[in-house]
Amino acid sequence: MKDGETGDDNKELNPTPLLDELEGGSWPSFITGLKRLRDNADAQYSPMVNDLLGQLNHSYENRLGYWKGGTVSVRGYGGGVIPRFSEVADKFPESKEFHTLRVMPPAGYHYTTDILRQMCDIWERHGSGLIAFHGQSGDIMFQGCTTENTQKAFDELNEIGFDLGGAGPALRTAMSCVGHARCEQSCFDEVRAHRSIINSLLDEMHRPSLPYKFKFKFSGCANDCVNAIHRADFAVIGTWRDDIKIDQEKVKEHIAEKGRKYTIDTVVSMCPTRAISLNDDDTLEIDNKSCVRCMHCINVMTKALSPGDDRGISIMIGGKRSLKIGDLMGIMVVPFMKLETDEDFEKLEEFSENVVEFFADNALEHERVGETIDRIGLPAFLEALDIDVDPNMVNHPRTSSYVRTDDFDEEAEKWFERQAAETAAE
Amino acid sequence: MKDEASTKPRMPDEVGVPDPFQYMHPVMKSNYGNWDWHDRPRPGVLRHVSKSGDTIYTIRAGTQRQMDVFTIRKLCDIGDRFADGHIRFTTRSNIEYMVSEQGKVAPLIDELEREGFPVGGTGASVSMISHTQGWLHCDIPGTDASGVVKGLMDMLHDEFVQEKMPNRVRITTSCCQINCGGQGDIAVNVQYTKPPKINHDLVANVCERPAVVARCPVAAIRPAMVNGKPSLEVDEKKCVCCGACYPPCPPMQINGDDSTKIAVWVGGKHSNARSKPTFHKLAVANLPNNAPHWPEVKDVVRRIIEAYKDDAKHWERMGEWIDRIGWKRFFEMTDLAFTKHHLDTWTGARKTMNTSAHLHF
Numbered sequence: 001m002k003d004g005e006t007g008d009d010n011k012e013l014n015p016t017p018l019l020d021e022l023e024g025g026s027w028p029s030f031i032t033g034l035k036r037l038r039d040n041a042d043a044q045y046s047p048m049v050n051d052l053l054g055q056l057n058h059s060y061e062n063r064l065g066y067w068k069g070g071t072v073s074v075r076g077y078g079g080g081v082i083p084r085f086s087e088v089a090d091k092f093p094e095s096k097e098f099h100t101l102r103v104m105p106p107a108g109y110h111y112t113t114d115i116l117r118q119m120c121d122i123w124e125r126h127g128s129g130l131i132a133f134h135g136q137s138g139d140i141m142f143q144g145c146t147t148e149n150t151q152k153a154f155d156e157l158n159e160i161g162f163d164l165g166g167a168g169p170a171l172r173t174a175m176s177c178v179g180h181a182r183c184e185q186s187c188f189d190e191v192r193a194h195r196s197i198i199n200s201l202l203d204e205m206h207r208p209s210l211p212y213k214f215k216f217k218f219s220g221c222a223n224d225c226v227n228a229i230h231r232a233d234f235a236v237i238g239t240w241r242d243d244i245k246i247d248q249e250k251v252k253e254h255i256a257e258k259g260r261k262y263t264i265d266t267v268v269s270m271c272p273t274r275a276i277s278l279n280d281d282d283t284l285e286i287d288n289k290s291c292v293r294c295m296h297c298i299n300v301m302t303k304a305l306s307p308g309d310d311r312g313i314s315i316m317i318g319g320k321r322s323l324k325i326g327d328l329m330g331i332m333v334v335p336f337m338k339l340e341t342d343e344d345f346e347k348l349e350e351f352s353e354n355v356v357e358f359f360a361d362n363a364l365e366h367e368r369v370g371e372t373i374d375r376i377g378l379p380a381f382l383e384a385l386d387i388d389v390d391p392n393m394v395n396h397p398r399t400s401s402y403v404r405t406d407d408f409d410e411e412a413e414k415w416f417e418r419q420a421a422e423t424a425a426e
Numbered sequence: 427m428k429d430e431a432s433t434k435p436r437m438p439d440e441v442g443v444p445d446p447f448q449y450m451h452p453v454m455k456s457n458y459g460n461w462d463w464h465d466r467p468r469p470g471v472l473r474h475v476s477k478s479g480d481t482i483y484t485i486r487a488g489t490q491r492q493m494d495v496f497t498i499r500k501l502c503d504i505g506d507r508f509a510d511g512h513i514r515f516t517t518r519s520n521i522e523y524m525v526s527e528q529g530k531v532a533p534l535i536d537e538l539e540r541e542g543f544p545v546g547g548t549g550a551s552v553s554m555i556s557h558t559q560g561w562l563h564c565d566i567p568g569t570d571a572s573g574v575v576k577g578l579m580d581m582l583h584d585e586f587v588q589e590k591m592p593n594r595v596r597i598t599t600s601c602c603q604i605n606c607g608g609q610g611d612i613a614v615n616v617q618y619t620k621p622p623k624i625n626h627d628l629v630a631n632v633c634e635r636p637a638v639v640a641r642c643p644v645a646a647i648r649p650a651m652v653n654g655k656p657s658l659e660v661d662e663k664k665c666v667c668c669g670a671c672y673p674p675c676p677p678m679q680i681n682g683d684d685s686t687k688i689a690v691w692v693g694g695k696h697s698n699a700r701s702k703p704t705f706h707k708l709a710v711a712n713l714p715n716n717a718p719h720w721p722e723v724k725d726v727v728r729r730i731i732e733a734y735k736d737d738a739k740h741w742e743r744m745g746e747w748i749d750r751i752g753w754k755r756f757f758e759m760t761d762l763a764f765t766k767h768h769l770d771t772w773t774g775a776r777k778t779m780n781t782s783a784h785l786h787f
Binding site: 018019021022024025026027028029030031033034036037040052056059060062063064065066067068069074075076077082084098100104105106107108109110111112113114115116117119120123124129130131132133134135136143154155158159161162163164174175177178180181182183184186189191194195198199202206222223224225226227229230231237262265266270271272293294295296299300302303306321322323324325326327329365366 | 435436437438439440441442443444445446447448449450451454455458459461462463464465474482484488489490491492493494495496497498499501502503505506511512513514515516517519521524542543544556557558559560561562563564565566567568569570572573576577579580583603604605606607608609637640641642643668670676681683684686694696697698699700701703705715717718719739740741772773774
């Protein structure tokens with residue numbers, strides 16, 4: 001396309017005195033990387049990256065950003081491309097269009113070197129040569145593409161098995177931790193949960209029509225390595241219902257190696273519910289009824305302690321970042337759900353579809369589901385989704401008396417019926 | 427297929443989230459869901475042992491996140507020559523190589539270090555900073571992201587490659603107050619200090635005015651006629667300078683070369699281990715947006731990290747340490763000022779006040 005123009009009549013390099021300052025130091029430098037792309041003179045992207053560096057240095061000088069959004073998409077999809085048009089294209093024309101393709105990574109971020117090389121080759125042909133693994137959205141970000149090349153880049157990425165992620169008022173790209181693939185603390189099959197939910201709701205991602213964004217994240221345990229509680233509208237967190245598993249011989253080995261005082265200070269004293277005590281014979285005693293599955297003792301004693309066998313998930317709804325009412329964390333809405341059989345996964349899929357449908361039908365424009373819950377109250381949300389109330393949903397019961405309670409007895413009856421049913425089931 | 431493609435436009439194959447098993451290390455694949463325990467033989471290395479007896483070593487290294495294809499290919503070369511050709515990335519953009527034999531660990535570390543990729547980010551270290559796009563690609567940034575991160579990680583390199591902090595330290599940066607970087611033990615975030623400057627010539631054509639009015643969290647924006655044109659005006663006494671109006675209405679410029687400042691926040695935590703997850707709290711505001719090195723920001727982050735490293739107990743996260751020692755000592759130990767701006771005035775502010783006689787002297 002532009003080969004003839006850019007190859008011979010090589011434009012002068014934009015001076016980048018401020019960016020040059022970021023090439024020293026011991027951490028890998030993104031500026032050095034950008035310059036490698038700029039200096040690959042035969043490449044189609046070299047002039048684009050030269051002007052990108054020029055614009056970035058201009059930002060560093062003036063301490064202002066110079067990109068604006070717009071509308072760019074690929075055939076069949078309404079989202080997944082983040083359009084960027086330069087406001088200083090008169091000075092830096094080659095990077096006047098610098099769009100990002102958000103591409104969904106494999107669940108758990110696993111790659112072979114072969115597939116990464118294929119991505120690099122595609123992005124050298126059609127893009128800037130700059131790729132981020134990964135953005136805060138969880139996507140692989142192929143950064144820097146002209147409007148014309150966006151479709152070509154997508155087609156080739158799609159041919160090797162990759163699909164665009166979410167952007168705008170839509171289902172967004174999800175994230176899951178390494179989980180079952182490498183971690184003994186994982187309490188459910190993250191890959192299956194992640195893929196089955198997102199892939200069943202793809203229409204909401206590719207053709208944005210929700211009131212605002214909706215994010216799923218999957219963490220295998222309460223360590224929450226993908227930050228689901230803070231960052232996801234729908235957080236799935238692994239947990240277990242039975243007792244923590246203890247290997248008392250390994251407890252003794254741990255104490256022999258680390259010392260009794262250290263074990264008391266870092267395990268016993270740090271239990272948030274005072275559920276652990278150390279016996280005189282250097283074995284551990286755990287009050288499992290008081291344990292809150294926080295993961296701390298298991299994190300410290302990785303060989304001696306592990307999650308129980310009756311594993312499953314908790315679901316928390318409503319986490320989000322600041323805009324506009326302030327940061328919210330998800331609220332515990334489903335304290336426990338088994339997730340082993342096909343039926344369990346179908347139930348989770350159905351529940352997730354119901355929550356997204358509720359969001360689509362009830363949220364105001366530009367309102368996240370956490371804000372919707374704040375606006376209508378948690379009881380109304382639970383009723384809409386046919387979820388029974390549970391004391392695990394609160395830090396403590398209400399402190400305000402301003403509530404109408406004339407149907408309290410009927411509600412109490414429901415509670416006792418559920419309790420009786422649970423006892424009978426056991 | 428090809429003939430058809432030339433006549434009919436290609437429609438997407440809606441494959442969704444790719445199946446990771448085709449890319450996963452074979453030892454991880456065959457032991458999926460069957461792991462027994464792990465430990466860390468040295469900083470930057472994890473050893474996971476399966477119930478089947480299989481072992482996998484993970485070697486973690488820092489990257490610049492925004493990578494050129496040459497860097498990615500170099501990382502792939504290292505993976506082919508010194509590991510088993512499989513890699514993964516962590517939530518914080520560290521690269522991980524998996525090898526099934528212990529003998530492959532040391533040569534891989536040597537090669538990564540020789541090529542300039544610091545090996546670390548495990549356990550009680552300062553891991554890579556999770557960050558946003560900034561001036562490089564965002565449409566509303568108040569500062570850069572990769573540049574701030576580069577400077578901070580240069581400074582914190584030693585704490586990345588060793589595990590000498592009381593517990594893990596998670597740092598985040600955000601280039602506007604939407605806080606895409608998320609919560610962190612330390613969060614370095616843009617803080618606007620002036621109401622938006624409105625270009626009244628453009629508002630009517632560029633902005634959907636009712637949507638912008640609705641976006642304001644403090645109802646400070648109202649429609650107005652300015653110089654005979656429909657525009658918007660801001661009640662500057664009410665305005666909290668959050669910048670929420672700027673994305674839907676670019677003529678309401680919230681950034682200024684001097685008015686866009688940096689605030690540092692502390693004590694955010696995602697994990698549920700010990701204490702419940704928390705939000706970060708304001709430590710200091712009004713630091714200058716001083717590219718390309720942000721020395722004032724680096725100085726504050728260094729002081730906070732040093733105080734935490736020096737004083738926190740093993741396994742206490744930043745916020746848990748401050749909960750124990752109290753905010754008074756935190757401000758003393760870091761030599762930062764406690765001001766009226768540290769008193770929350772937002773919804774729920776009362777819950778942040780001390781309504782007890784518990785005091786720290």
